[in-house]
Amino acid sequence: MKAVKKYTGTDVYFKLVDEPVPEIEKETDVKIRIDAIGICTSDLHVLHGTMQMPDGNTVGHEYTGTVVEVGPGVRNIRPGDRVVCENAKDACMKCKVCLTGHYELCPHKRSPGWFSQGVYTEYTIQPEYCVHKIPPSLSPVVASLAEPFAICVYGCLERGRMQKDEFTVIYGMGPIGLFTLISLIDFGVKNIICVASVQRNKIRYQLAEELGATVVMLPDEDVPGKVRELNDGWGADCVIDCSGHPQAINQGIHLLRKGGKFIALGLAGQPEIPFAFNQAVLSVVDMVFSATSSHDAWVKTLGILERNQEKVRKIVTHIYPLAEWELAYEKIENREAVKAVLVNER
Numbered sequence: 042m043k044a045v046k047k048y049t050g051t052d053v054y055f056k057l058v059d060e061p062v063p064e065i066e067k068e069t070d071v072k073i074r075i076d077a078i079g080i081c082t083s084d085l086h087v088l089h090g091t092m093q094m095p096d097g098n099t100v101g102h103e104y105t106g107t108v109v110e111v112g113p114g115v116r117n118i119r120p121g122d123r124v125v126c127e128n129a130k131d132a133c134m135k136c137k138v139c140l141t142g143h144y145e146l147c148p149h150k151r152s153p154g155w156f157s158q159g160v161y162t163e164y165t166i167q168p169e170y171c172v173h174k175i176p177p178s179l180s181p182v183v184a185s186l187a188e189p190f191a192i193c194v195y196g197c198l199e200r201g202r203m204q205k206d207e208f209t210v211i212y213g214m215g216p217i218g219l220f221t222l223i224s225l226i227d228f229g230v231k232n233i234i235c236v237a238s239v240q241r242n243k244i245r246y247q248l249a250e251e252l253g254a255t256v257v258m259l260p261d262e263d264v265p266g267k268v269r270e271l272n273d274g275w276g277a278d279c280v281i282d283c284s285g286h287p288q289a290i291n292q293g294i295h296l297l298r299k300g301g302k303f304i305a306l307g308l309a310g311q312p313e314i315p316f317a318f319n320q321a322v323l324s325v326v327d328m329v330f331s332a333t334s335s336h337d338a339w340v341k342t343l344g345i346l347e348r349n350q351e352k353v354r355k356i357v358t359h360i361y362p363l364a365e366w367e368l369a370y371e372k373i374e375n376r377e378a379v380k381a382v383l384v385n386e387r
Contacts, residue, residue, distance in 0.1 A: 044163070070169075072110040079381075081189065103189060128334075132147035179346060179347055189220055191335075209279045215245065218245075295320055298324075
């Protein structure tokens with residue numbers, strides 16, 4: 042089978058190679074033929090050397106597929122089921138966090154694409170507890186985005202405990218920002234300001250408008266003034282940063298009312314950034330940092346995807362066969378693509 046793997050020579054590089062089809066080894070293993078693969082920005086960070094992945098690993102962690110074989114201990118999944126999978130492979134189920142039910146935080150888990158073989162390929166083996174059947178109406182392209190959606194749901198609705206009446210500002214209208222917007226509108230949040238850059242084009246700005254943001258603004262506009270105008274003179278109840286940009290993060294902290302909430306979903310381009318610490322302390326801000334997803338978040342995500350297929354499909358601007366992954370990367374790097382998906386042609 043074909044697989045895109047990461048190597049290091051004079052620089053980091055990815056290469057399409059042939060390798061054997063994996064086989065079931067454990068009783069609870071599920072063998073999945075991969076149908077569609079989402080390209081995550083973190084995959085590009087690996088290619089640029091700003092995030093680490095072992096050499097020889099197949100890249101990628103966003104995907105959907107069809108079950109072709111199951112181990113003898115599998116109870117709820119059958120060949121022919123169309124599925125998506127959590128990235129919690131090899132969670133020990135015995136440590137202090139697993140015993141609280143949060144195996145997504147297990148230090149022993151080996152997430153595909155990072156600590157185990159990823160999904161820019163044709164087949165994968167995953168444990169049954171990570172596998173979720175998808176609704177029959179869900180297209181492979183939309184289903185392949187379940188993982189990043191689950192991150193948004195986990196960070197905002199579960200860990201962030203957002204309420205429908207919270208006046209919210211989202212910074213960064215890349216895929217995570219747009220998925221967050223869809224998730225919050227689906228949940229029932231009524232007032233959402235989105236801050237989107239148009240440095241190279243207006244695609245993300247326009248998508249935020251089309252998807253239902255209350256207002257979409259540029260980073261250099263008077264965001265604090267607009268928040269106070271629309272929120273009866275108050276600061277924002279909640280700020281969600283999906284940009285990782287220091288200016289956005291710090292403006293967002295200053296934007297919050299006292300007792301407000303800041304949710305961080307974006308990764309910064311460097312390990313440490315300047316941070317408005319005193320402002321956060323004096324405003325008694327609740328801080329939520331999140332970069333994973335729970336079992337419950339995946340269940341909720343599948344409902345969101347089913348109800349919002351048309352909206353989600355607008356964000357997927359480019360689709361390529363697996364062998365053309367380099368072209369997809371080029372379109373993302375040039376900001377021509379908002380979200381690109383790779384497909385295995387049958």
